[in-house]
Amino acid sequence: MNFDINKALEILEQTPHTLDSFLGNLSQDWINNNEGRETWSPFDVMGHLIHGEKTDWIDRLNKTLSTNDKHFVPFDRFAQFEDSKGKTLRNLLDEFKQLREKNLSYLKSLNLTESDLAQTGIHPEFGEVTAKQLLATWVTHDLGHIAQIARVLAKQYTEEVGPWTAYISILNN
Numbered sequence: 001m002n003f004d005i006n007k008a009l010e011i012l013e014q015t016p017h018t019l020d021s022f023l024g025n026l027s028q029d030w031i032n033n034n035e036g037r038e039t040w041s042p043f044d045v046m047g048h049l050i051h052g053e054k055t056d057w058i059d060r061l062n063k064t065l066s067t068n069d070k071h072f073v074p075f076d077r078f079a080q081f082e083d084s085k086g087k088t089l090r091n092l093l094d095e096f097k098q099l100r101e102k103n104l105s106y107l108k109s110l111n112l113t114e115s116d117l118a119q120t121g122i123h124p125e126f127g128e129v130t131a132k133q134l135l136a137t138w139v140t141h142d143l144g145h146i147a148q149i150a151r152v153l154a155k156q157y158t159e160e161v162g163p164w165t166a167y168i169s170i171l172n173n
Contacts, residue, residue: 003132005112008139012104015142016097019046022149024093031089035155042149046092047080049145053099055079057138058106064121064131065110071122 001007023031023042034041040048052075060072084092110116117132154170165171 003117003136005117005135008135009104009108011139011142012100015049015146016093016100018146019049019149020093020097022146023089026089030153030156033152033156035152040148040152042152043084043089043092044080045145045149045152046089046096047084047087048077049142050092050096050099051076051079051083052141053096053103057134058103060121060134061107061110061131064119064129064134065116066121070120072124074124 023046026042031042034044055073056075063070063072087095112131117130117135119131120128121131121134123129151170151173154168158165158171161168161171
């Protein structure tokens with residue numbers, strides 16, 4: 001599928017609702033457990049998504065559209081551990097929804113053209129990237145973390161499913 005801003009918005013608009021529906025009424029055991037050492041729980045993933053809404057997607061899009069400094073600020077992939085302290089999952093879900101709505105409202109207000117989507121910024125690791133690549137990454141980043149949350153939740157019952165483990169692909173990744 002070729003990138004289309006309206007198709008991208010279909011996913012980006014649904015992510016907060018998907019995560020709220022998926023996680024909103026789960027007990028602490030589900031939301032705080034992870035896959036083992038140095039892995040993230042669903043709570044951690046929500047904090048990470050919030051940090052991206054605050055410091056990544058729109059800031060970097062603005063850099064690509066800028067005529068001045070086009071260098072992206074490096075993204076702190078672990079900021080959520082400090083930023084989420086003292087918050088509940090409900091706090092995180094609500095904050096994510098509000099930030100995403102604000103960011104998408106801004107994105108829509110830009111009325112991006114094909115020329116805009118071809119504008120470039122400078123990623124600290126990858127070098128030159130286009131606005132289109134950035135926005136496509138935003139969509140796939142959301143989907144990747146939704147899949148990650150599903151995998152983390154599923155793996156909580158790895159031992160409990162017994163011999164069916166061989167047939168449950170999410171437990172074998």
